[in-house]
Amino acid sequence: xxxxxxxxxxxxxxxxxxVQRYNRPMKLQNEDGVTAATGEPSAVIxxxxxxxxxxxFTVYPDVLRxxxxxxxxxxxxxxxxxxxxxxxxENERMKTRFDDLxxxxxxxxxxxxxxxxLALALMQAAGPQAIFATLGDRLAQEFHADNVRTLIFAxxxxxxxxxxxxxxxxxxxxxxxFAAVLKxxxxxxxxxxxxxxxxxxxxxTQSGSAVVLPLSGKDWDGVLVISSHDNARFDENMGTxxxxxxxxxxxLIVDPWVARSHNG
Numbered sequence: 001x002x003x004x005x006x007x008x009x010x011x012x013x014x015x016x017x018x019v020q021r022y023n024r025p026m027k028l029q030n031e032d033g034v035t036a037a038t039g040e041p042s043a044v045i046x047x048x049x050x051x052x053x054x055x056x057f058t059v060y061p062d063v064l065r066x067x068x069x070x071x072x073x074x075x076x077x078x079x080x081x082x083x084x085x086x087x088x089x090e091n092e093r094m095k096t097r098f099d100d101l102x103x104x105x106x107x108x109x110x111x112x113x114x115x116x117x118l119a120l121a122l123m124q125a126a127g128p129q130a131i132f133a134t135l136g137d138r139l140a141q142e143f144h145a146d147n148v149r150t151l152i153f154a155x156x157x158x159x160x161x162x163x164x165x166x167x168x169x170x171x172x173x174x175x176x177x178f179a180a181v182l183k184x185x186x187x188x189x190x191x192x193x194x195x196x197x198x199x200x201x202x203x204x205t206q207s208g209s210a211v212v213l214p215l216s217g218k219d220w221d222g223v224l225v226i227s228s229h230d231n232a233r234f235d236e237n238m239g240t241x242x243x244x245x246x247x248x249x250x251x252l253i254v255d256p257w258v259a260r261s262h263n264g
Contacts, residue, residue, distance in 0.1 A: 111242050114142040119249045128156060128164045128257040135250065139226055146208070147227040149200045150250075151178075154220035157259040167258075170220070174199035178223045181212050187243045188212045190236035192227070200225055209234040213247035217255040224250055 041049075050056055057063060118138045125131040132150055139145040153175050156167040168174065177195040181188050189211045197206050210227035211234045224247060228234060 108242065115242060115246055115249070118142060118246070119253075122249065122253045125253075128159060128166075128254070131253055131257070132164065132166050135224075143226060144228065144233070145226045146229050147201070147206070147225075149225045149227075150215075150222065151175075151199070151225075152215070152220065152222040152254060152258065154217075154222070155259040157257055159257070164257075178212065178214075181214050181223065182216075182221050185214055185216065187214070187240040187247065189234040189238050189240060189243075191231075192225075196225075207231075211240070211243055213243060213250070215247055215251040215254065217251050217258055219260065220255075220258050222251075222254075 118135075121134050121138055122131055125134045135150065136148040139148045150166040151172070151174060152167045153170050153172055154167060155169055156164050175182070177193065177199045190209060192200070192206065192210050192212075196212070200206075206227065208227060208229040209231050210225055213224040213226070215222040215224055226234070
């Protein structure tokens with residue numbers, strides 16, 4: 001006997017008991033993405049339609065207002081509120097990024113100004129002794145350096161070597177400690193090796209960070225080492241473009257005071 005619509009009954013022949021069966025709709029989707037039981041489009045079809053018609057919520061703003069999305073906190077929020085919140089977060093990220101770029105640009109601008117002042121001071125220095133004295137003083141003041149050492153692997157011109165200890169000669173054994181930096185031609189930031197520390201400071205104990213700037217001129221090379229007691233002052237990941245410019249300026253200022261070989 002058939003019941004009232006959604007429930008049917010049949011007899012179990014062995015025991016005579018009625019077995020109840022319930023007719024429940026099955027949600028199956030056909031190839032077109034339509035739910036077979038209800039004839040309604042699937043979520044995939046709806047999503048594709050909304051992407052293809054971005055003005056849908058403009059035409060039907062009441063739908064947008066009625067949609068609610070469960071927030072991670074469990075509270076229900078409207079789609080408009082969710083979008084506003086997402087835009088607010090994105091704007092905050094963009095503002096942070098913009099502030100970082102402004103700060104970076106400001107830092108670079110100040111660095112350029114300091115290098116410019118240093119270049120002017122070096123050009124006004126009279127003689128190699130004054131050049132290296134000015135270099136050390138300015139780097140300590142403008143760049144907060146704790147130690148400055150310059151090694152020119154060549155002999156000086158016009159003056160005695162004893163008067164400018166920075167000229168250590170082309171055959172100086174300390175050059176081997178900086179061979180990698182000289183070969184690359186690029187500044188190196190981070191910590192100094194033990195051999196580099198001995199070459200620069202002898203038996204003095206040194207810690208912290210440093211930048212090694214290779215100097216290159218006609219038939220000569222050298223290094224300018226700026227060190228700090230602060231381990232993070234010259235981090236190995238810091239940019240070195242402006243520091244390379246500083247090395248080029250120093251090499252240009254020193255070059256006229258380097259003795260030339262007879263066949264150069």
